[in-house]
Amino acid sequence: MAIYSSTSPKFFLSSASTSTTSTTAMSTTKKLKRYLELDSSLEDEIPSKKKQQLPRRTCLVCDVEKGTNQFPNHKKVSSHEHDHNVCDPCYRSHLENEIDSKGWNEVACPECSITLTYKEVKNMTTAENFAKYEQACIRATLAADPDFRYCLSTTCKSGQLHPGGTDEPIFRCEHCGHKHCIVCEANWHQDQTCEEFQAVRRRLHAENERSQQEVKKLSKPCPGCRVPIQKNRGCDHMRCSRCRHEFCWVCSADHGLIFREGNHRHEKNCIHYRANPRAQEPELPRHRIERMLEPDTRLRAYNRGDLDDSDFDGSDSDDSDLDDTEPWDDEADLPLVYEPDLILSEVRRRAPGQTLSRVYVG
Structure with a gap:
C-alpha cells in the first residue's frame, strides 16, 4: 500500500507489502542459485565423460600414452592414409630437424618417409620453423632463374635479378652496393679483363700448391693435435x-x-732405438747386485792408500788388511761384462727408492 506525504514528495511502502515482496525475492534467488549450481555440475561431468571415452595411443618416439586428439589427423596431413603414431610435439621436433638438415623439398614424414607438401608442413610445424622452410623454398625458386644472382659480399645475403648475362659482367648489389664479376665469380677486377684476372688467379693457385708441398716436406703433424x-x-x-x-x-x-x-x-727404424736390455740379457743374480753396491768400501780403501791399481786389474792381492770388506767367492771375483745400462736398470729394479752415489763395474 503506497502513501504520499505532502511534506516530502516520496512514496513509502507499507509493512505488509514489503514483507510479501521480500519473500518472493528470496525464493527466486534460491531457485536461481540452485539452477546455477546444477548447471556448473553438469558442465564438469560432461567433459569428464568425454575424456573417459576418448581413445588413447602410445607415441612411437617418446613412448608416452596420450589421447588421439594429441596426434596428427588426416585434416592436417591429408596425403597420408595411415594413422599417425607420433604425437604432435614429437612430430614438430622431427620437422624442425628435417628443415635444418635437409633441403626444403626433402622434408618427410617420420613414419612412412613420404615427402610432406607445403600445406602439411605449415599445418604441423611452428611459425618460426615454417618461416625458415618458406625462406628455403623462395631461395630455391629464385636460384632456378638463370638471371637471379646472389651478392658475394661476406656481410650481405641478398640477391636480385641481373638480366643481360655475361654481356653485362658487373653485378652491383642494390642492397649493399658491392660489385662482383659474374663471369669470374669474384670481386670486380678493376682495370683487368676476365682473361687477365683468371691468368693471375691460376698463377697464384699454382704458387700456393707449391708452398703447401714445401710445408709438408719441412714439417710434420703433431701426433697430439695434428698441427x-x-x-x-x-x-x-x-x-x-x-x-x-x-x-x-x-x-x-x-x-x-x-x-x-x-x-x-722408439720405432725400430728410428736412429734412437735401442733394444730392451731386459729382453736381451738374463736377469742378474742377487749376489751380483750386492757385489755392484760393495765396491764403495773398496774405493775408500784405495783412496786411503791401502790399495793400489793392481788391486783392480784382476791380479791376486791380499785383502786381509782391508777395513769393512767381506770375502768374495770365486764366482763373484769373475769380471762383470754387463753393459752399464743393464746394471743400472737391474739395480733400480732390485733396490727401488735407493739413491746410488757410485756403481763399480769391474
Missing part, C-alpha cells in the same frame, strides 16, 4: 707449442713412454 710443426735446430725431442705434447721428431714416438721405459719405445 704442422717445423724443426729448425736442436735435438729430436720435440714439444708442441699448442697442445704441449712431447714426441720424437724422427719416429713420432711418445716421449713420456721413452722417458719412463727406455729407448726401446
